[in-house]
Amino acid sequence: MKNKKRTTIYDIAEKLNITASSVSRALNNSNYVNENTKKLILKTAEELNYKRNTLASNLRKGHSKTIGIVVPRINQNFFSNVIAGIEEATYQKDYNLIICQSSESQSKEIKCVNTLINQHVDCIVISVSVDGTDYQHLQNVLDHGIQLIQFDRVADELETLKVINDNEQASFEAVSHMIEQGYKRISLLEGPQNLQIFRQRKTGYLNALKKYDLPIIDELIVENAWTKELGAEATRKVLSISEPPDAIFASTSDFSALGVLEVATAMGFKVPSQLGICGYSNEAFTELTSPSITTIDQFSSYMGKTIANLYFQEMENKEEIEVVPKIISIKPKLIIRSSTKKNGD
């Protein structure tokens, strides 16, 4: 295990009585080396089980062919799907992925970002943590000449490349759908409003109410209900008021919606006839609950591919055109299931 000396281009060069430069050129398939020596070099490299030292190569070349990713949680469905999507697209171009999770803490997020800068990654892809307020560390990425792509949860004040969902539109459609189903008192479980995505979803909700001339009822809007537990708690609260809602839009996540469903069922509310429920994210389980939960699909894996391709595209233009902030918005899709079919189907 220890002290194993790996073969370098110098070892190959020495064995063949040539210089390392020729070996390097052969390995990089340059023209400036004789076909025969090239073959000989390749053969010897194979024999000696040579593996290029990417560290040295990258140091010299000044880039790393590596993309750093920072997400709140690796093992959250949406994020792991985005990552898988990025991986698929970058793998073909021989890029590596360094993955960090901020665990929803900005201080850890800052550390992660710094590590990635140290690593000389070519690009940082990030979805910010929930408690973020200051984005100096992201500005810092730009200052170091590293491409920065924000996705989903973005710091809107920062002018970077962004790949997002059209949260407002999706939310609008979801609420409109519920209204058209006949629900009239729709409660909104909203997420931390410092995040743009949650503000947008709220706007969509409000716009839908407005369109259908429904009143905005403050006591039906619950802040910060974005985990299963908080969703459950919020549900207990809104279902206990004198005039409870006849539908709940858990705009933060399907987990929240799951909390809603469990509490509502436990409290004796019939879903969907007495209470409609809509979640957000299209987690796998939404299909399996009874009733199945209406939700919004964010095309997470596609989003990942989009991010990767956006990076490659920008790389190509880098030399010629000045980089302009660009936003790609993906329209999510409303998945209508049983939990909002007020009148059956």
Added chain:
Amino acid sequence: MKNKKRTTIYDIAEKLNITASSVSRALNNSNYVNENTKKLILKTAEELNYKRNTLASNLRKGHSKTIGIVVPRINQNFFSNVIAGIEEATYQKDYNLIICQSSESQSKEIKCVNTLINQHVDCIVISVSVDGTDYQHLQNVLDHGIQLIQFDRVADELETLKVINDNEQASFEAVSHMIEQGYKRISLLEGPQNLQIFRQRKTGYLNALKKYDLPIIDELIVENAWTKELGAEATRKVLSISEPPDAIFASTSDFSALGVLEVATAMGFKVPSQLGICGYSNEAFTELTSPSITTIDQFSSYMGKTIANLYFQEMENKEEIEVVPKIISIKPKLIIRSSTKKNGD
């Protein structure tokens, strides 16, 4: 964006009229530099927004403080949880993670492993792809002096560090539980037998039958039923024979069990009274189906932490003791839910 020159220790040295070595020493908090100059250097580094070039540092130091991970699918619950567990433990020690997915293809797996060797990672953590037959590429990892830790799906013939579940025991307990519930004709949906984990699960099944003196019925054992679709197909088959099973153990995954449940329900079998179902992995959704599915929890995140700690522990011993192959076996836990409660509760 382009051609941004990053500050190096030389820039700092030049500005302060000292040498780069002193700067390096100060940055590494060495004693061999005056307290005052150290402070000055740190301050200047801060001012110039200096970030260490990890590439250069690692090249010189001969290691990368990086662990490479290769899994079949990043976005599969079990794997993303293991990864999250590894991340948690390694983060504290300032290690980075490079993550690759083999997409269940050995040829891609080999490429991933080679990339990681090139990257000079200090350790490779791998769960092999399903179609693996030859493990030369893993031997190669060892030959390059890189620590190798296999987990879950391991190539048993290779003597490396391994972190696995006690699949046989878990399977034995699951089947025993079903038998004790009164199920007598238990069908086994098994996974590709070239993978040790699936062989072990089969052994556990057979041992349980033997213990309770139940006959082994070949037509109740279905090969290669390890996705939802294959599980569904297998179920259609076994439920159509003249004497159908009264229970199905989807030993490959909960997805397979889900396929079983859907087909069984569609065919009019009552779960759990007419047909018991047990899955494997404790995916989140198993709690949400109706009925909820009995399954086996693998402590995935804990497994990740165990892997990381195993690596750190081996690192400490590396110099003194010769590395010996070591296997850590984690005992999974049977989670009993409604789908196997034959007589209600």
Added chain:
DNA sequence: ATAATTTCGACAATCGATTGCAGAATACAA
């Protein structure tokens, strides 16, 4: 046969940080 052009390969510098060695500067003791 000579000149002009290619092709090939060696040399040396470079990427940025680290570190062994040696010498300078300072402190302390005799």
Added chain:
DNA sequence: TTGTATTCTGCAATCGATTGTCGAAATTAT
């Protein structure tokens, strides 16, 4: 004051691969 020990700093080599420059050899053109 001289000698010894200690602290600090600089020099230069090193990690392994890449690449611009230049000269030698081989090829082609004249």
